[in-house]
Amino acid sequence: MITVSEARSRLFDLISPVPAEDVPLIGAAGRVLARDVVARRDQPPFSASSMDGYALKAVEVEAHAMFRIVGESAAGHRFAGSVGPGQAVRIFTGAPMPEGADFVVMQENVERKGDVITLADAPGTKDNVRRAGVDFTSGATVDAPRVLRPEDIALLAAMNIASVPVARKPVVALISTGDELVMPGDDPGPDQIIASNTFGLKAMLDNLGAEARMLPIAQDTEASLRTAFALAEGADMVVTIGGASVGDHDLVGRVAGDLGLERSFYKILMQPGKPLMAGRLGGAAMVGLPGNPVSAMVCGYIFLAPMIRAMLGLGKAQPRLHQGVLAAAIGPNGPREHYLRARIDGGKVAAFDNQDSSLLSVLAQADALLVRPPDDPAREAGETVSYLPI
Ligand code: AMP
Numbered sequence: 001m002i003t004v005s006e007a008r009s010r011l012f013d014l015i016s017p018v019p020a021e022d023v024p025l026i027g028a029a030g031r032v033l034a035r036d037v038v039a040r041r042d043q044p045p046f047s048a049s050s051m052d053g054y055a056l057k058a059v060e061v062e063a064h065a066m067f068r069i070v071g072e073s074a075a076g077h078r079f080a081g082s083v084g085p086g087q088a089v090r091i092f093t094g095a096p097m098p099e100g101a102d103f104v105v106m107q108e109n110v111e112r113k114g115d116v117i118t119l120a121d122a123p124g125t126k127d128n129v130r131r132a133g134v135d136f137t138s139g140a141t142v143d144a145p146r147v148l149r150p151e152d153i154a155l156l157a158a159m160n161i162a163s164v165p166v167a168r169k170p171v172v173a174l175i176s177t178g179d180e181l182v183m184p185g186d187d188p189g190p191d192q193i194i195a196s197n198t199f200g201l202k203a204m205l206d207n208l209g210a211e212a213r214m215l216p217i218a219q220d221t222e223a224s225l226r227t228a229f230a231l232a233e234g235a236d237m238v239v240t241i242g243g244a245s246v247g248d249h250d251l252v253g254r255v256a257g258d259l260g261l262e263r264s265f266y267k268i269l270m271q272p273g274k275p276l277m278a279g280r281l282g283g284a285a286m287v288g289l290p291g292n293p294v295s296a297m298v299c300g301y302i303f304l305a306p307m308i309r310a311m312l313g314l315g316k317a318q319p320r321l322h323q324g325v326l327a328a329a330i331g332p333n334g335p336r337e338h339y340l341r342a343r344i345d346g347g348k349v350a351a352f353d354n355q356d357s358s359l360l361s362v363l364a365q366a367d368a369l370l371v372r373p374p375d376d377p378a379r380e381a382g383e384t385v386s387y388l389p390i
Pocket residue numbers: 176177178180181193194195196197198241242243244245247290291292293
Protein backbone atom coordinates (compact mmCIF):
# COMPACT_ATOMS: atom_id res chain seq x y z
CA MET A 1 0.00 0.00 0.00
CA ILE A 2 1.22 3.49 -0.79
CA THR A 3 0.84 6.71 1.16
CA VAL A 4 -1.68 9.43 0.40
CA SER A 5 0.94 11.79 -0.99
CA GLU A 6 2.51 9.04 -3.11
CA ALA A 7 -0.96 8.24 -4.44
CA ARG A 8 -1.51 11.90 -5.26
CA SER A 9 1.75 12.21 -7.14
CA ARG A 10 0.95 9.06 -9.15
CA LEU A 11 -2.48 10.52 -9.91
CA PHE A 12 -0.82 13.70 -11.19
CA ASP A 13 1.18 11.51 -13.57
CA LEU A 14 -2.08 10.28 -15.09
CA ILE A 15 -3.33 13.68 -16.17
CA SER A 16 -2.23 16.53 -18.41
CA PRO A 17 -3.46 20.11 -18.70
CA VAL A 18 -6.52 20.55 -20.90
CA PRO A 19 -6.27 22.82 -23.96
CA ALA A 20 -7.52 26.41 -23.97
CA GLU A 21 -10.73 27.69 -25.55
CA ASP A 22 -12.10 31.19 -26.06
CA VAL A 23 -15.27 32.07 -24.16
CA PRO A 24 -17.26 35.30 -24.03
CA LEU A 25 -16.31 37.39 -21.01
CA ILE A 26 -19.91 37.22 -19.80
CA GLY A 27 -19.54 33.48 -19.21
CA ALA A 28 -15.96 33.48 -17.97
CA ALA A 29 -16.41 33.88 -14.19
CA GLY A 30 -14.93 30.93 -12.33
CA ARG A 31 -13.02 29.71 -15.37
CA VAL A 32 -9.23 29.46 -15.35
CA LEU A 33 -7.46 32.01 -17.51
CA ALA A 34 -5.16 30.07 -19.82
CA ARG A 35 -2.98 32.85 -21.25
CA ASP A 36 -2.04 36.37 -20.17
CA VAL A 37 -4.51 38.92 -21.49
CA VAL A 38 -3.34 42.38 -22.58
CA ALA A 39 -5.29 45.61 -22.06
CA ARG A 40 -6.41 47.16 -25.32
CA ARG A 41 -6.67 50.72 -24.00
CA ASP A 42 -5.77 53.13 -21.19
CA GLN A 43 -8.12 53.60 -18.28
CA PRO A 44 -9.27 56.25 -17.95
CA PRO A 45 -8.58 57.00 -21.60
CA PHE A 46 -8.52 60.76 -20.82
CA SER A 47 -7.84 62.81 -17.69
CA ALA A 48 -11.16 62.95 -15.88
CA SER A 49 -12.71 64.73 -12.94
CA SER A 50 -13.24 62.63 -9.81
CA MET A 51 -15.76 65.13 -8.39
CA ASP A 52 -18.73 67.25 -9.31
CA GLY A 53 -17.40 70.80 -9.35
CA TYR A 54 -15.63 73.38 -11.50
CA ALA A 55 -12.57 72.81 -13.67
CA LEU A 56 -10.06 75.66 -13.80
CA LYS A 57 -6.37 76.45 -13.59
CA ALA A 58 -4.56 75.29 -10.44
CA VAL A 59 -2.38 78.42 -10.34
CA GLU A 60 -5.49 80.53 -9.94
CA VAL A 61 -6.90 78.63 -6.96
CA GLU A 62 -7.03 80.83 -3.86
CA ALA A 63 -9.61 81.82 -1.29
CA HIS A 64 -12.39 84.01 -2.74
CA ALA A 65 -11.01 83.93 -6.30
CA MET A 66 -13.75 84.50 -8.90
CA PHE A 67 -14.25 82.75 -12.24
CA ARG A 68 -16.65 83.01 -15.15
CA ILE A 69 -18.31 79.73 -16.24
CA VAL A 70 -17.76 79.22 -19.95
CA GLY A 71 -19.27 75.79 -20.48
CA GLU A 72 -19.92 72.32 -19.19
CA SER A 73 -18.18 68.94 -19.33
CA ALA A 74 -20.32 65.93 -18.48
CA ALA A 75 -19.55 62.21 -18.57
CA GLY A 76 -19.66 61.23 -22.23
CA HIS A 77 -19.75 64.87 -23.39
CA ARG A 78 -16.51 66.81 -23.17
CA PHE A 79 -16.29 70.61 -23.28
CA ALA A 80 -15.14 71.45 -26.77
CA GLY A 81 -13.33 74.71 -25.95
CA SER A 82 -10.45 75.49 -23.71
CA VAL A 83 -10.32 77.14 -20.27
CA GLY A 84 -8.55 80.51 -20.17
CA PRO A 85 -7.41 82.61 -17.21
CA GLY A 86 -10.31 83.56 -14.93
CA GLN A 87 -12.54 80.96 -16.52
CA ALA A 88 -14.10 77.75 -15.22
CA VAL A 89 -16.07 74.87 -16.70
CA ARG A 90 -18.89 73.19 -14.84
CA ILE A 91 -17.75 69.55 -14.60
CA PHE A 92 -19.16 66.24 -13.35
CA THR A 93 -17.63 63.01 -12.09
CA GLY A 94 -16.06 61.00 -14.91
CA ALA A 95 -16.17 63.88 -17.39
CA PRO A 96 -13.06 64.68 -19.44
CA MET A 97 -10.93 67.54 -18.10
CA PRO A 98 -11.20 70.48 -20.49
CA GLU A 99 -8.12 71.71 -22.22
CA GLY A 100 -6.41 74.45 -20.19
CA ALA A 101 -7.76 73.19 -16.84
CA ASP A 102 -5.80 71.09 -14.36
CA PHE A 103 -7.80 71.43 -11.16
CA VAL A 104 -11.37 70.74 -10.04
CA VAL A 105 -12.80 72.70 -7.14
CA MET A 106 -15.52 70.64 -5.47
CA GLN A 107 -18.91 72.24 -5.84
CA GLU A 108 -19.22 72.27 -2.03
CA ASN A 109 -16.33 74.78 -1.96
CA VAL A 110 -17.89 77.18 -4.42
CA GLU A 111 -20.60 79.79 -4.29
CA ARG A 112 -22.31 80.32 -7.59
CA LYS A 113 -24.30 83.34 -8.78
CA GLY A 114 -25.42 83.13 -12.38
CA ASP A 115 -22.34 82.50 -14.50
CA VAL A 116 -19.87 83.48 -11.81
CA ILE A 117 -18.38 81.37 -9.04
CA THR A 118 -16.47 82.46 -5.96
CA LEU A 119 -14.19 80.00 -4.21
CA ALA A 120 -14.67 79.35 -0.49
CA ASP A 121 -12.23 80.30 2.32
CA ALA A 122 -10.48 76.96 1.86
CA PRO A 123 -11.07 75.72 -1.70
CA GLY A 124 -8.91 72.64 -1.09
CA THR A 125 -5.51 71.56 -2.30
CA LYS A 126 -6.40 68.26 -3.96
CA ASP A 127 -6.82 68.62 -7.73
CA ASN A 128 -9.54 65.94 -8.01
CA VAL A 129 -8.21 64.86 -11.38
CA ARG A 130 -7.79 61.24 -12.41
CA ARG A 131 -4.91 61.18 -14.87
CA ALA A 132 -5.28 59.24 -18.12
CA GLY A 133 -4.04 55.69 -17.60
CA VAL A 134 -3.89 55.93 -13.81
CA ASP A 135 -5.81 52.65 -13.44
CA PHE A 136 -3.99 50.80 -16.24
CA THR A 137 -2.43 51.52 -19.58
CA SER A 138 -2.66 49.75 -22.88
CA GLY A 139 -0.39 46.69 -22.69
CA ALA A 140 -1.03 46.01 -18.99
CA THR A 141 -1.70 42.33 -18.39
CA VAL A 142 -3.98 40.08 -16.41
CA ASP A 143 -1.73 37.13 -15.78
CA ALA A 144 -2.57 33.47 -16.26
CA PRO A 145 -3.20 31.06 -14.76
CA ARG A 146 -5.85 32.33 -12.39
CA VAL A 147 -9.41 31.50 -11.50
CA LEU A 148 -11.35 34.46 -12.83
CA ARG A 149 -13.10 36.24 -9.98
CA PRO A 150 -15.78 38.90 -10.42
CA GLU A 151 -13.04 41.52 -9.85
CA ASP A 152 -10.98 40.09 -12.72
CA ILE A 153 -14.03 40.07 -14.98
CA ALA A 154 -14.64 43.76 -14.25
CA LEU A 155 -11.00 44.59 -14.96
CA LEU A 156 -11.01 42.62 -18.23
CA ALA A 157 -14.21 44.35 -19.31
CA ALA A 158 -12.62 47.75 -18.62
CA MET A 159 -9.66 46.63 -20.74
CA ASN A 160 -12.12 46.15 -23.63
CA ILE A 161 -11.69 42.39 -23.70
CA ALA A 162 -14.84 40.71 -24.97
CA SER A 163 -13.65 37.11 -24.89
CA VAL A 164 -10.91 35.34 -22.97
CA PRO A 165 -8.82 32.20 -23.40
CA VAL A 166 -9.66 29.77 -20.60
CA ALA A 167 -8.85 26.16 -19.88
CA ARG A 168 -11.48 23.88 -21.37
CA LYS A 169 -13.54 22.24 -18.65
CA PRO A 170 -12.12 18.80 -17.95
CA VAL A 171 -14.86 16.28 -18.67
CA VAL A 172 -15.32 13.77 -15.87
CA ALA A 173 -17.52 10.71 -16.36
CA LEU A 174 -19.06 9.57 -13.07
CA ILE A 175 -20.16 5.96 -12.82
CA SER A 176 -22.03 4.66 -9.79
CA THR A 177 -21.94 0.89 -9.53
CA GLY A 178 -24.24 -1.37 -7.54
CA ASP A 179 -27.46 -3.37 -7.90
CA GLU A 180 -28.75 -1.67 -4.76
CA LEU A 181 -28.65 1.85 -6.22
CA VAL A 182 -31.45 3.94 -7.69
CA MET A 183 -31.56 7.62 -8.60
CA PRO A 184 -33.06 10.25 -6.27
CA GLY A 185 -36.75 10.54 -7.10
CA ASP A 186 -37.01 6.90 -8.18
CA ASP A 187 -39.08 4.40 -6.27
CA PRO A 188 -36.55 2.29 -4.37
CA GLY A 189 -37.27 -1.41 -3.81
CA PRO A 190 -37.05 -2.82 -0.27
CA ASP A 191 -33.32 -3.58 -0.58
CA GLN A 192 -32.34 -0.44 -2.41
CA ILE A 193 -30.73 2.85 -1.48
CA ILE A 194 -30.30 6.09 -3.33
CA ALA A 195 -27.11 6.81 -5.27
CA SER A 196 -25.80 9.84 -3.42
CA ASN A 197 -22.12 9.79 -4.30
CA THR A 198 -22.47 10.75 -7.92
CA PHE A 199 -24.53 13.77 -6.91
CA GLY A 200 -22.09 14.93 -4.26
CA LEU A 201 -19.11 14.42 -6.52
CA LYS A 202 -20.73 16.12 -9.49
CA ALA A 203 -21.43 19.15 -7.32
CA MET A 204 -17.84 19.14 -6.06
CA LEU A 205 -16.28 18.70 -9.49
CA ASP A 206 -18.48 21.24 -11.21
CA ASN A 207 -17.60 23.71 -8.46
CA LEU A 208 -13.94 23.12 -9.18
CA GLY A 209 -14.44 23.99 -12.84
CA ALA A 210 -14.91 20.53 -14.34
CA GLU A 211 -17.84 19.30 -16.37
CA ALA A 212 -18.99 16.18 -14.54
CA ARG A 213 -21.29 13.86 -16.50
CA MET A 214 -23.34 11.43 -14.52
CA LEU A 215 -23.64 8.17 -16.43
CA PRO A 216 -26.44 5.66 -15.84
CA ILE A 217 -25.90 3.51 -12.76
CA ALA A 218 -23.99 0.32 -13.62
CA GLN A 219 -25.30 -2.95 -12.23
CA ASP A 220 -22.92 -5.42 -10.57
CA THR A 221 -22.40 -7.34 -13.80
CA GLU A 222 -19.48 -7.27 -16.17
CA ALA A 223 -21.75 -6.46 -19.11
CA SER A 224 -23.30 -3.47 -17.34
CA LEU A 225 -19.90 -2.15 -16.29
CA ARG A 226 -18.58 -2.52 -19.84
CA THR A 227 -21.53 -0.49 -21.10
CA ALA A 228 -20.80 2.19 -18.53
CA PHE A 229 -17.13 2.38 -19.52
CA ALA A 230 -18.15 2.58 -23.17
CA LEU A 231 -20.41 5.53 -22.36
CA ALA A 232 -17.46 7.23 -20.66
CA GLU A 233 -15.52 7.29 -23.93
CA GLY A 234 -14.10 10.73 -24.65
CA ALA A 235 -13.95 11.88 -21.03
CA ASP A 236 -10.69 13.25 -19.65
CA MET A 237 -11.26 11.35 -16.44
CA VAL A 238 -13.40 8.35 -15.58
CA VAL A 239 -14.44 8.01 -11.96
CA THR A 240 -16.15 4.85 -10.78
CA ILE A 241 -17.77 4.62 -7.39
CA GLY A 242 -18.03 1.37 -5.47
CA GLY A 243 -17.29 -2.15 -6.57
CA ALA A 244 -13.61 -1.66 -5.94
CA SER A 245 -13.14 -3.79 -2.84
CA VAL A 246 -12.52 -7.50 -2.62
CA GLY A 247 -16.16 -8.67 -2.38
CA ASP A 248 -17.65 -11.17 -4.85
CA HIS A 249 -19.55 -8.35 -6.54
CA ASP A 250 -16.64 -5.93 -6.79
CA LEU A 251 -15.99 -6.11 -10.49
CA VAL A 252 -14.63 -2.67 -11.37
CA GLY A 253 -10.96 -3.66 -11.25
CA ARG A 254 -11.52 -6.78 -13.32
CA VAL A 255 -13.60 -5.11 -16.02
CA ALA A 256 -11.32 -2.06 -16.23
CA GLY A 257 -8.37 -4.44 -16.48
CA ASP A 258 -10.05 -6.33 -19.36
CA LEU A 259 -10.60 -3.00 -21.09
CA GLY A 260 -6.89 -2.20 -20.90
CA LEU A 261 -6.46 -0.32 -17.64
CA GLU A 262 -2.78 0.35 -17.00
CA ARG A 263 -3.01 0.19 -13.26
CA SER A 264 -1.02 2.75 -11.32
CA PHE A 265 -1.97 1.58 -7.83
CA TYR A 266 -4.65 -0.15 -5.81
CA LYS A 267 -5.18 0.46 -2.10
CA ILE A 268 -3.66 3.26 -0.11
CA LEU A 269 -2.77 4.00 3.50
CA MET A 270 -5.79 6.18 4.08
CA GLN A 271 -8.89 6.13 6.21
CA PRO A 272 -11.48 6.43 4.83
CA GLY A 273 -10.55 5.58 1.26
CA LYS A 274 -8.32 2.52 1.50
CA PRO A 275 -9.56 0.68 -1.64
CA LEU A 276 -8.69 3.54 -4.00
CA MET A 277 -7.69 2.37 -7.46
CA ALA A 278 -6.18 4.33 -10.33
CA GLY A 279 -4.61 3.99 -13.72
CA ARG A 280 -4.73 5.04 -17.33
CA LEU A 281 -7.62 3.81 -19.41
CA GLY A 282 -7.34 4.71 -23.08
CA GLY A 283 -6.85 8.47 -23.21
CA ALA A 284 -8.33 9.04 -19.78
CA ALA A 285 -7.23 8.94 -16.16
CA MET A 286 -9.30 6.35 -14.33
CA VAL A 287 -9.96 6.61 -10.61
CA GLY A 288 -11.93 3.94 -8.79
CA LEU A 289 -13.37 5.38 -5.59
CA PRO A 290 -14.69 3.38 -2.66
CA GLY A 291 -18.47 3.19 -2.51
CA ASN A 292 -19.02 4.36 1.03
CA PRO A 293 -20.43 7.84 0.63
CA VAL A 294 -18.04 9.60 2.99
CA SER A 295 -15.02 7.74 1.59
CA ALA A 296 -16.00 8.80 -1.92
CA MET A 297 -16.42 12.44 -0.95
CA VAL A 298 -13.21 12.56 1.10
CA CYS A 299 -11.29 11.01 -1.82
CA GLY A 300 -12.92 13.71 -3.95
CA TYR A 301 -11.39 16.44 -1.78
CA ILE A 302 -8.03 14.76 -1.34
CA PHE A 303 -7.44 13.38 -4.85
CA LEU A 304 -9.96 14.49 -7.46
CA ALA A 305 -9.84 18.18 -6.55
CA PRO A 306 -6.03 18.47 -6.92
CA MET A 307 -6.25 16.51 -10.19
CA ILE A 308 -8.86 18.87 -11.60
CA ARG A 309 -6.82 21.91 -10.58
CA ALA A 310 -3.77 20.45 -12.28
CA MET A 311 -5.78 19.71 -15.43
CA LEU A 312 -6.98 23.31 -15.42
CA GLY A 313 -3.38 24.49 -15.42
CA LEU A 314 -3.31 25.61 -11.79
CA GLY A 315 -0.36 23.39 -10.92
CA LYS A 316 0.16 20.13 -9.10
CA ALA A 317 -0.45 21.39 -5.60
CA GLN A 318 -1.20 19.47 -2.44
CA PRO A 319 -4.41 20.49 -0.66
CA ARG A 320 -3.54 23.44 1.60
CA LEU A 321 -3.84 22.37 5.22
CA HIS A 322 -4.59 24.80 8.02
CA GLN A 323 -3.42 24.60 11.61
CA GLY A 324 -5.84 24.61 14.51
CA VAL A 325 -6.13 23.71 18.15
CA LEU A 326 -7.89 20.54 19.25
CA ALA A 327 -11.15 21.08 21.15
CA ALA A 328 -11.01 17.69 22.87
CA ALA A 329 -8.56 14.83 23.34
CA ILE A 330 -8.34 12.15 20.64
CA GLY A 331 -6.86 8.66 20.85
CA PRO A 332 -3.84 7.35 18.94
CA ASN A 333 -4.12 6.94 15.16
CA GLY A 334 -3.50 3.67 13.33
CA PRO A 335 -1.09 3.10 10.44
CA ARG A 336 -3.20 4.97 7.87
CA GLU A 337 -3.51 8.72 7.31
CA HIS A 338 -6.87 9.52 8.87
CA TYR A 339 -9.35 12.14 7.74
CA LEU A 340 -11.90 12.87 10.45
CA ARG A 341 -14.99 14.92 9.94
CA ALA A 342 -14.75 17.94 12.21
CA ARG A 343 -16.20 21.32 12.98
CA ILE A 344 -14.27 24.51 13.55
CA ASP A 345 -15.94 25.87 16.65
CA GLY A 346 -14.76 29.09 18.29
CA GLY A 347 -11.41 28.66 16.52
CA LYS A 348 -11.02 25.08 17.78
CA VAL A 349 -11.09 21.83 15.81
CA ALA A 350 -13.73 19.46 17.14
CA ALA A 351 -13.88 15.98 15.59
CA PHE A 352 -17.26 14.25 15.54
CA ASP A 353 -17.56 11.17 17.75
CA ASN A 354 -19.01 8.86 15.11
CA GLN A 355 -16.69 8.61 12.12
CA ASP A 356 -18.40 5.69 10.32
CA SER A 357 -17.75 6.24 6.63
CA SER A 358 -21.38 5.75 5.67
CA LEU A 359 -22.62 8.77 7.64
CA LEU A 360 -23.37 11.59 5.23
CA SER A 361 -25.30 13.47 7.91
CA VAL A 362 -22.06 13.89 9.85
CA LEU A 363 -20.20 14.97 6.71
CA ALA A 364 -22.88 17.55 6.01
CA GLN A 365 -22.39 19.04 9.49
CA ALA A 366 -18.61 19.11 9.07
CA ASP A 367 -16.73 22.11 7.75
CA ALA A 368 -13.28 20.57 8.04
CA LEU A 369 -11.40 17.32 7.76
CA LEU A 370 -8.99 16.84 10.64
CA VAL A 371 -5.90 15.20 9.13
CA ARG A 372 -3.95 12.75 11.25
CA PRO A 373 -0.64 11.33 10.07
CA PRO A 374 -0.07 7.56 10.27
CA ASP A 375 0.71 6.41 13.81
CA ASP A 376 0.01 9.83 15.28
CA PRO A 377 0.00 9.40 19.08
CA ALA A 378 -2.94 10.35 21.29
CA ARG A 379 -3.47 14.11 21.40
CA GLU A 380 -4.69 16.31 24.22
CA ALA A 381 -7.14 19.19 23.96
CA GLY A 382 -5.19 22.31 23.05
CA GLU A 383 -2.59 20.55 20.90
CA THR A 384 -2.08 21.86 17.36
CA VAL A 385 -3.43 19.73 14.52
CA SER A 386 -3.82 20.08 10.75
CA TYR A 387 -7.13 20.30 8.99
CA LEU A 388 -8.53 20.86 5.53
CA PRO A 389 -11.47 23.27 5.36
CA ILE A 390 -14.33 21.85 3.27
P1 AMP B 1 -19.01 -1.10 -2.54
O1 AMP B 1 -17.66 -0.45 -2.58
O2 AMP B 1 -19.64 -1.22 -3.87
O3 AMP B 1 -18.99 -2.36 -1.77
O4 AMP B 1 -19.92 -0.08 -1.71
C1 AMP B 1 -19.68 0.21 -0.35
C2 AMP B 1 -20.90 0.82 0.25
O5 AMP B 1 -21.18 2.06 -0.38
C3 AMP B 1 -22.15 -0.01 0.12
O6 AMP B 1 -22.90 0.14 1.29
C4 AMP B 1 -22.87 0.62 -1.05
O7 AMP B 1 -24.26 0.44 -0.99
C5 AMP B 1 -22.51 2.08 -0.89
N1 AMP B 1 -22.51 2.78 -2.15
C6 AMP B 1 -21.83 2.40 -3.27
N2 AMP B 1 -22.02 3.30 -4.25
C7 AMP B 1 -22.84 4.25 -3.76
C8 AMP B 1 -23.39 5.45 -4.29
N3 AMP B 1 -23.16 5.83 -5.55
N4 AMP B 1 -24.18 6.20 -3.48
C9 AMP B 1 -24.40 5.80 -2.20
N5 AMP B 1 -23.91 4.71 -1.64
C10 AMP B 1 -23.13 3.93 -2.41
